Amino acid sequence: MASFRKRGCTCEKKKCTCGAKWEYRIKYVDRQTGKTKEKSKGGFTSKKEAQLAAAEEELKINQFGFAENGNEVVLNYFSEWLEVFKKPNVKPITYSVQERNVRLNILPRWGKYRLKDITRTEYQKWINELRDHYSEGTVRRIHSIFSSAIHDAVHEFHIIRENPIQKIKIPKDVENTNRVQYFSKEQLEKFLNSLKTPQKNAKYKHSIQYYVLFSLMARTGIRIGEALALTWDDFNEKEKSISITKTLVYPLNSTPYISTPKSLKSVRIVKLDEQTVKLLKKHKINQNEVILRYKNYKASKDNVMFHQHDGRWLRTNVVREYFKEVCKRTDLPVLSPHALRHSHAVHLLEAGANIKYVSERLGHASTKVTADTYLHITEKIENEALELYSQYIKF
Incomplete structure (x- = not known):
């Protein structure tokens, strides 16, 4: 009053x-x-x-409802900030990641501090300590959340006058900076060929689902969430393409749901080569055969292209673990399914594809993202192009 x-x-x-x-x-x-x-x-x-x-x-x-003059305790401020100002404005999976990082990393260290007691020096020491346990990317995500919250404390809520954690330096990885993990053509062939022969202990030996899933990802560069969200309605056999309009989000210990793709550019039509079209047609037939062959194997009510034996969406963590097992038994570098996306991009660029085409096919926000991600490949292509020019011009 x-x-x-x-x-x-x-x-x-x-x-x-x-x-x-x-x-x-x-x-x-x-x-x-x-x-x-x-x-x-x-x-x-x-x-x-x-x-x-x-x-x-x-x-x-x-x-x-925040206290004034920086006396607000970090625990109270972050709890309120997440629930009221972040949760309604970001995707559920984004909120889940932010909440988890706040709960597991930020609050244990800073929860009892008042906002005005956070100093740049102490914060930088904490960031350096985090790098002893986490990758550069993970630490950047944690810092991004913290920085965003403090920025709001200054500019939105006027709890404190200055942001004490500006210009913080994240220690970089000494090795593999700007490097992406991918399979060479020979490695990819070895990986996919190993999936053609079912394992002795496989429960549904007649199924070719994982072979088709990983082949599709390797030959289109689509993300794992985009692949697992596909239904047969997304496959246009006549146009030889698939429509990417959604992604499957499978939060840890939570119910999976369909969400919009990563960005506006991620909504796209991806053209398929003839071999991939044939493979998808074969998979559709095989899927029906597996349902008839095994009593407890059910069809998907949502017409899902890749699904569990009970008809529900495949779990992303199960797919990742299966992928790693295949890497181990084929004596290949143990990567993640995302390596198939990188492999497709690298192989396209090495084959001479235009970077704009590669960017649009992958659904990147811009060609700059593509160029920055595959810097070592684009540099190699530029060097080879310059060498060809030198040989041609010779005067």
């Missing part, structure tokens, strides 16, 4: 002529302590101006 008064008014008449300024006072309950606090501000030339400013401030206090 706000109250108003003129400060230092000496006028006895109703109409003030001394030029005294108006002030508001607001009493509110601090969510952190439960105690009643008061905020005041003066310097307003009229009562109406003070009333408008007070109404705006009361709205902020009711909406944000």
Whole structure:
């Protein structure tokens, strides 16, 4: 509730002529302590101006509920920030990642600190310590969340005046900087050929599902979530293409759901080569054969292209583990299914494909993303092109 008064008014008449300024006072309950606090501000030339400013401030206090002057404890601030300001505005999978990093990495170290007690030096030491346990990319994600929260504390909620963690340096990986993991043509052939022969302990030996799934990813560069979200309606046999309009999100210990792709550019039509078209047609027949052959193998109600024996979507973590097992038994580098996407991009570039085409096929936000990701390959292509030019021009 706000109250108003003129400060230092000496006028006895109703109409003030001394030029005294108006002030508001607001009493509110601090969510952190439960105690009643008061905020005041003066310097307003009229009562109406003070009333408008007070109404705006009361709205902020009711909406944000944060303590002032940097006294807000990190635990309380991050909990409120995540729930009220992040959860409604980001994808569920993004929120899940952010919440997990806050809970497991940020709060154990900083939870009891007040925002104003965070210093750049202590924070930088913590970042350096994180690099002893996590990859550069993981530490960057943790720092990004922390930095975003502190930026809001400064510019949105005005809890603190300055951001103490600006210009923090993330120690880089000494080796494999800007390198992506992929299979050579020979390695990829070895990997896929090993899937043609079912393992002795395989439960559904007649199924060719994993061979088709990994072949499709390797020959199109689609992401694992995009592949697992595919239905047979997305396959256009006549046009020799698949439509990428969705992605499967399978959060840890939670219910899977279909979401929009990573970016607007990720929504795309991906052309298929003749061999891949034949493989998908064969898979569709094989899928029906497997359902008839095994009593407990059910069809998917959603017409899913790759699914579990009970008809539900394949679990991404199960696919990753299976992928790693194949790598081990074929004596190949143990990579993740995402390596198939990188492999496709690298092989396209090595084959002479235009980088714009590769970028659009992969669904990258821009060609710069493609060029930066496959820097070592594009440099190799540029060097080879320059060498060809040198041999041609010879004068």
